[in-house]
Amino acid sequence: MENHNPLQLRTVNVARYVTPLREGGSLPAIVEADDEFLYVLKFRGAGQGVKALIAELIGGEIARSLGFRVPEIVFAEVDSAFGRTEPDEEIQDLLQFSEGLNLALHYLSGAITYDPVVTKIDPLLASQIVWLDSFITNVDRTARNTNMLMWYKELWLIDHGASLYFHHSWDNWEEQAKRPFQAIKDHVLLPWASQLEEVDVAFSALLTAEKLEAIVASIPEDWLLKDRTPEEAQEARNVYKQFLTLRLNASKTFVKAAQHARQANI
Template sequence: MSSTVPELRTVNVTRYVTPLREGGSLPAIAEADDEFLYVLKFRGAGQGVKALIAELIAGEIARLLGLKVPEIVFANLDEAFGRTEPDEEIQDLLKASVGLNLALHYLSGAITFDPVVTTIDAKLASQIVWLDCFITNVDRTVRNTNMLMWRNELWLIDHGAALYFHHSWQNFDEQAKRAFVQVKDHVLLPFATELDTVNEEFRSILGPESIRSIVALIPEEWLVADSSEEAGNERRFVYTQFLETRLINSDIFVKEAKHAREALI
């Protein structure tokens, strides 16, 4: 597995194609100036830039660990997009999202992962469960797997609900050391029999340097969206410290995941 953290490309949105109304934050399929289609996540939706930051950090950590995530890009949205949209809800969303947003490459023809239809091997299941415990991702359940099958491979999507500590910023060091009790609802937990092996492997890959490189990708304007530049710098530091502390204490959430799995079988 590569330990190199790539730089993200920046594209300009040229065409709003269609909303994806199954998403609570109303993402959309959009075309960019590189002529590719993307799933566009708006800074003006739901939890705002915090959801984009979670999507960015979680997605690039997953990629670094060798898991498949659609390419993530920064997407500039021009103010003209909100002027001609007839749907008032979408128009307001576009106007609130002028500037830098986040987008993921659209996997045309992908289908939602169904654990009843598709069997995932124990190693991959353990890797995904470990990842979601690490990033505190509450949104990978039977009801909403947030995984796609594309070209016979499993792809991870929608990490905006991860890193929920940043909605309060309080006691982040304490939160970093906590078990992830929500793992009991993880769709892949019954198959995750190799958590100890994965814990050892992933801790050797995901070191402080790579964590800092990923956190460094966060645009400054997202960090200072509702605060000062000084507070923005502090938040970048907190993201780094949270992830580094959580990695050092990964045995805690692995133990919780193993106990939760034992309770299922």
């Protein structure tokens, strides 16, 4: 099988299930790996399956390439025997359906959820995060669920599995790539995002074709092969790359939509 990992992400083996994170809709968990570090494990056997893992990988690594703080993303192997001693039947089933390659993020021990009332974000950083989420169509950075953490007084971005929702319906992906992102109206940082045009210029230059290609090339073949032939899997990889390229070229459309939404909210 072809090896896709140009970003050189590490692969760890899950050694111990520590505790579920029940606030997550897909029931992620804190686990210990064979490198003795703790990770937040995202399961391929959860509701959205490997699509959520692909979105997490692409969204997180795009954020990292733009200079945001994102916990280290690793591939995580779950052994078939791993869940046999788990007493909770729901978790046991999840572990069984997640045998093989999963995705995990380094666990930021002691981090607290970002609260806009407590911590003020400057307009440039707010604009950068709003731009990112408009680009990757991330519906999950709202006041109810910010998916940002404060760790040692620095802001970290987490949970990008709800991004790239075009891949839940592939039929009109080209049209979706060029659309404004209407859900940006609910973004927790939108009121402070007053520098979107400046950010658009800077980030459009940073996200080169080579960077996008390297990120998409890192999607494990195994994830793309689910319910597909090898030829269809390669086509799916190409669609991800083309979607991101088209969306970047149409960035003025989603920037304008975010600006209009911000004006309507102020």
